[in-house]
Amino acid sequence: MKLLYFAWVRERVGTAEESRDLPGSVQTAGELKTWLAGIDEGYAYAFEDQAIIRVALDKKLVEDDASLADASEAAFFPPMTGG
Amino acid sequence: MKLLYFAWVRERVGTAEESRDLPGSVQTAGELKTWLAGIDEGYAYAFEDQAIIRVALDKKLVEDDASLADASEAAFFPPMTGG
Amino acid sequence: MRIAVQLEPFDVGAEIDALHARNPAIGAVVSFTGYCRDEGGALAALELEHFPGMAEQALAEIAEEANDRWPLQGATVIHRHGKLAPGDPIVLVVTASAHRRAAFDAADFLMDYLKTRAPFWKKEHPSDGTSEARWVNAKAADDEDAGRWS
Amino acid sequence: MRIAVQLEPFDVGAEIDALHARNPAIGAVVSFTGYCRDEGGALAALELEHFPGMAEQALAEIAEEANDRWPLQGATVIHRHGKLAPGDPIVLVVTASAHRRAAFDAADFLMDYLKTRAPFWKKEHPSDGTSEARWVNAKAADDEDAGRWS
Numbered sequence: 001m002k003l004l005y006f007a008w009v010r011e012r013v014g015t016a017e018e019s020r021d022l023p024g025s026v027q028t029a030g031e032l033k034t035w036l037a038g039i040d041e042g043y044a045y046a047f048e049d050q051a052i053i054r055v056a057l058d059k060k061l062v063e064d065d066a067s068l069a070d071a072s073e074a075a076f077f078p079p080m081t082g083g
Numbered sequence: 084m085k086l087l088y089f090a091w092v093r094e095r096v097g098t099a100e101e102s103r104d105l106p107g108s109v110q111t112a113g114e115l116k117t118w119l120a121g122i123d124e125g126y127a128y129a130f131e132d133q134a135i136i137r138v139a140l141d142k143k144l145v146e147d148d149a150s151l152a153d154a155s156e157a158a159f160f161p162p163m164t165g166g
Numbered sequence: 167m168r169i170a171v172q173l174e175p176f177d178v179g180a181e182i183d184a185l186h187a188r189n190p191a192i193g194a195v196v197s198f199t200g201y202c203r204d205e206g207g208a209l210a211a212l213e214l215e216h217f218p219g220m221a222e223q224a225l226a227e228i229a230e231e232a233n234d235r236w237p238l239q240g241a242t243v244i245h246r247h248g249k250l251a252p253g254d255p256i257v258l259v260v261t262a263s264a265h266r267r268a269a270f271d272a273a274d275f276l277m278d279y280l281k282t283r284a285p286f287w288k289k290e291h292p293s294d295g296t297s298e299a300r301w302v303n304a305k306a307a308d309d310e311d312a313g314r315w316s
Numbered sequence: 317m318r319i320a321v322q323l324e325p326f327d328v329g330a331e332i333d334a335l336h337a338r339n340p341a342i343g344a345v346v347s348f349t350g351y352c353r354d355e356g357g358a359l360a361a362l363e364l365e366h367f368p369g370m371a372e373q374a375l376a377e378i379a380e381e382a383n384d385r386w387p388l389q390g391a392t393v394i395h396r397h398g399k400l401a402p403g404d405p406i407v408l409v410v411t412a413s414a415h416r417r418a419a420f421d422a423a424d425f426l427m428d429y430l431k432t433r434a435p436f437w438k439k440e441h442p443s444d445g446t447s448e449a450r451w452v453n454a455k456a457a458d459d460e461d462a463g464r465w466s
Contacts, residue, residue: 007365007437008451059370061433075367075435079454082364082395082436083350083407083427090215090287091301142220144283158217158285162304165214165245165286166200166257166277166416179329182349190354190402196423197347199332203414204340252340264353266427267461273346274420311417 001068003036005046006077009053012046022068029055030064032074052079084151086119088129089160092136095129105151112138113147115157135162167229168242171221176244176258185240185262192239194269198259198277204252210293214256216247217285224284232261232276235315236268243276245286278311317379318392321371326394326408335390335410342389344419348409348427354402360443364406366397367435374434382411382426385465386418393426395436428461 001022005013013036026035033055037047047053055062057071068074084105088096096119109118116138120130130136138145140154151157168185170176178199186195202212225243232241242260250256257280261272288302318335320326328349336345352362375393382391392410400406409426413419438452 004367006367006435007439056367056370056435059367059373061374075370077367077435078437078451080432080435081438081452081454082366082434083431083458087217089217089285090289139217139220139285142217142223144224158220160217160285161287161301163282163285164288164302164304165216165284166281166308177329178332178347179327182328182347186349186351186403188403190352191356193351193353195347195349195351197328197332197345197349198416198420199336199345199347200416201336201343201345202340203343206341253336253338266348266350270348270420270424270427277416277420 001071002073004073004075006075008078009046009076012042014042027068028064029057029062029066029068029074032068033064033076036076046076053077054079084154085156087156087158089158091161092129092159095125097125110151111147112140112145112149112151112157115151116147116159119159129159136160137162167226167233167240169222169225169229170244171216171218171225172244172246173248175246175255178255178258181242181244181258181260185242185260189239189262191264192262193264194266195260195262196266196269196273198257198273199255200257200277202250202252202254202256208292208294209252209290211291212250212256213289213291213299214247214250215287215289216245220285221245221247225280228276228279228283231279232272235275236263236272238263238268238272241272241276243280245280245284247286275315278308278315281308282312317376317383317390319372319375319379320394321366321368321375322394322396323398325396325405328405328408331392331394331408331410335392335412339389339412341414342412343414344416345410345412346416346419346423348407348423349405350407350427352400352402352404352406358442358444359402359440361441362400362406363439363441363449364397364400365437365439366395370435371395371397375430378426378429378433381429382422385425386413386422388413388418388422391422391426393430395430395434397436425465428458428465431458432462
């Protein structure tokens, strides 16, 4: 799956974009956050407060219980601060 | 006293500006409306619904009970419709 | 505070730029432009009568009141008079503040107050060429809008 | 609906004129321009990161929602990205309607929603030259503002 990171999530994981094979047990956006948090220290730091990290599947904002089944891309970022 | 009229009040009285000596019994803006209404048919028509006619003394909006004592100019007009 | 009552059109972009003037304390500028509508083709022209002297004074007082109520970095109010055609701009309000809430509320307030307190009167000239021009009636809704702020 | 996400500055006056386009059904145009502040001299620059593709899509969805809620004749939303200096314009919202209430409310709504739903992130570069650049924290007040419309 294609994974994108923005703002301080990007800085903490150390990459803007990558591709990863997800284990079958990772079925939802929230489960994907938990799984990513276990990769290494940088990912753990990025996802230390999982609840505030926003997820977009194929460029649509979703809740943590959203299924990854039909998504080809997941993006992770902090709460937006535009405007 | 200098008297000014605007919009349909002006059209009904038939003049934009005039000067009139007021009788001593006319002390307030409201009393001036009533007095003007008695001048002729045009004035009567202009002031037929006295309550909705606005008054400005020396270019300041006032209520009907405002005293004419220090005013040199009184203006009469319908509710404003600018903007 | 910039207040103007004029026959000429105004330049909205130039007024916004002049108010902002690259003042780095300003984070938000809101503008309201009111235009003459054609009322579905029924209106040929709009005539705006005003009370010279009092109009400028009333607009300045309303702008001062907005300035007292909100932390503004500045405000501009321009109202035209004379004969206008559908599509012509009539009135412009611009407000500048550090934050968006104050800029929005002050512009909204200025328009509400201006409608009920500034001495301007609109007369509509119909496009059918036969019916007489008629004075626009004040709307009860405008008094209610102005009442929101007291 | 005109939606743009761009590096370049925008021309507020030209955008307002383009949206109004002398359409005689439009009686009211409201614009909101957000500018980079210098935070009392503490800020040297603001960096705006965005999610390309999703940013345009999110702004278009928010504009559609405004269009569903109010009788608009049109709306424009432009958001810049990249590095901005104090005084630079960041965001522009313009709304057009027959009446002022709809134009004001729709512009207010667009700004509230855009702040919490469009994928942009601000990083502040301090002017003291020694402290590190830092990401702006989302404000609870922005969520509350967005909540006003639900």
